[in-house]
Amino acid sequence: NPQQRSWAFHTLNVSAQLRGRRDVIGTISFAPSPGEKRRTIYDAKNDQQLPGTLVRGEGDPPSSDAAVNEAYDAAGATYDLFHEIFDRNSIDDKGLRLDSTVHYGVKYDNAFWNGDQMVYGDGDGEMFQRFTKSIDVIGHELVHGITQYEAGLQYYGEPGALNESFSDVFGSLVKQKTKNQTAQEADWLIGEGLLVPTVKGVALRSMKAPGTAYNDPVLGKDPQPGHVKDKYTGVEDNAGVHINSGIPNHAFYLAAVEIGGYAWEKAGKIWYIALRDRLRAKADFKKAANVTIQVAGELYGNDSNEQKAVRNAWQKVGVI
Ligand code: ASN
Ligand code: ZN
Structure with a gap:
């Protein structure tokens, strides 16, 4: 049926165009398939407003900012461990987007999960270096999200x-x-x-x-x-x-x-x-x-x- 084929072609063509145009689809989101991670890295630019400015999305090339790439890569490694070894699809097991903010605050000596996203300080340089330097610290913060969605262990x-x-x-x-x-x-x-x-x-x-x-x-x-x-x-x-x-x-x-x-x-x-x-x-x-x-x-x-x-x-x- 040529009419059906042309409809299918049209649909595929539009969705292919949309996939490369995040600005057009705006808040519409497609259900991600298992194994497909969706990382977004924001820069707080030394402010404490979250999430800050989007600086790297999934599939984007590396940034010139090491903290951005460390947050991106380690969130990916954590996602991959849980997916490959435990068959889990992200923090909520439903493909939740992995949001992280770097350069939070001024000389901020910590990293945390705020209930929705990961946040990393630069460290004061006197005791601590930037908190994205350790892959296990990034895994640690992401896993607070998993615990929140699963056992929900009270923080006391x-x-x-x-x-x-x-x-x-x-x-x-x-x-x-x-x-x-x-x-x-x-x-x-x-x-x-x-x-x-x-x-x-x-x-x-x-x-x-x-x-x-x-x-x-x-x-x-x-x-x-x-x-x-x-x-x-x-x-x-x-x-x-x-x-x-x-x-x-x-x-x-x-x-x-x-x-x-x-x-x-x-x-x-x-x-x-x-x-x-x-x-x-x-x-x-x-x-x-x-x-x-x-x-x-x-x-x-x-x-x-x-x-x-x-x-x-x-x-x-x-x-x-
Ligand atoms: N880095 C600390 C942690 O993730 C921050 C906090 O105390 N919540 O446990
Ligand atoms: Zn912790």
């Missing part, structure tokens, strides 16, 4: 420390995957290369040896415990979300090393299923231990080496 106390820990775990796995490192080979550092050279320290946190990442006259000593007996019980830092995350972080490290091989393949899968299907907003360390042991049993068999490794890990950090 043990659930908050678990929230922080899941971000460190998958942030580290993004780094390990891009470097093709086994659990044994990985450094398990979060934010390596982010401290300026004059600071006495190697990173923001260490999952392998919590409490040893830095010890500096200005910054103080890394406060992370690696065992429940040293758990911080004060109210600072939302009751220690970035402090007590050392405990589940170390449990993941121990499990991954005992299981062996690439950490994202088995330990990562167990932690991902726990985050996606088994944990809710108020989950504590014991709950996380119980469900990861349970998931390990379901995936690899009860009394499998994988399940034993997970149980041993939580025992060694004093949770069970």
